[in-house]
Amino acid sequence: MLLDVDGVLLDSASAHQRIWNAWADLRGLDAGTVCGRTFGQRPEDTVRDVAPDLDPAAEREVLNALMRREGDAFPPMEGARPLLRALRPGAWAIVTSGSRLPVHERFERAGLPLPEVQIYGEDVLYAKPHPAAYQLAATRLGIAADRCVVVEDAPAGIAAGKAAGCTVIAITSTHKATQLPGADAYVPFLAELRDHLASLVSSGLSAGDTSAPSAC
Incomplete structure (x- = not known):
């Protein structure tokens, strides 16, 4: 994932x-x-x-x-902690246009674990909507991009995931579904990823845990 x-x-x-x-x-x-x-x-x-x-x-x-100036104004999304704690180590990555140090600080304050593979805006020449960041993450995980599931909330990220050949699930946390064209599925909350991951894993995609019911 x-x-x-x-x-x-x-x-x-x-x-x-x-x-x-x-x-x-x-x-x-x-x-x-x-x-x-x-x-x-x-x-x-x-x-x-x-x-x-x-x-x-x-x-x-x-x-x-x-x-x-914003300090601690970056709390975890509802469902983020149980989702990340349930994912199998080495089978998921974060892919962001943000920078390494702020993300590390925010994850620590939010009590979120960091994966082995982390791709930041400074790691690629061309950032989202270019597919390079998602392609690099898949390569570092050792998983073909067309077997990866991307979870995104923004049009640029969805475009990047699709251009990389991934299956994309859109979270409608910052945009309406109508503003996020091209995604393969839409969910309003992280908790609702569970059913989608179950069906995706059964079809051979890599969603972070081979036991689909416990993926979220």
Whole structure:
């Protein structure tokens, strides 16, 4: 199983919006337009999209400072702890456009385990919606991408998972199902992954545990 982080394992939507709204105000940009271009992407890529005249690396530092103000505002999503604790070690990964250090800090505060395989925005030349991050995760797990299940909440992540050849389950935590085209299945909560994983594992896909009923 290949899991996105924000909106899937960490409830970061409110903090995410506050950070980008503050940045948009600083740069005189429309906050609604900016926020609509952020989900699933690296901050630098969003800056390139919405303000091509600005230096993405410099703006990343500004965004990092705004993020540090949020402190502990990244609790685990409901169902995240039991899901991760039930997955078989070595058979799952996190794949995020975020950075290593903040994710490690948030997982520690949230009491979430980290997998052996972790793919961050800085680990690939092209981030989501490009498939590189999911392809790299599958390679490091030693599992063919077409046998992997991706769990995502954002259009860019779903596009990346599908382009990598994975089966994609969309969590409708930050977007409506109609805003997430291309997913193979839709669930509102992590707890509802159980039934989907049972059927997917029985069809030969790798969902993190070969005993499907206990996968979640």
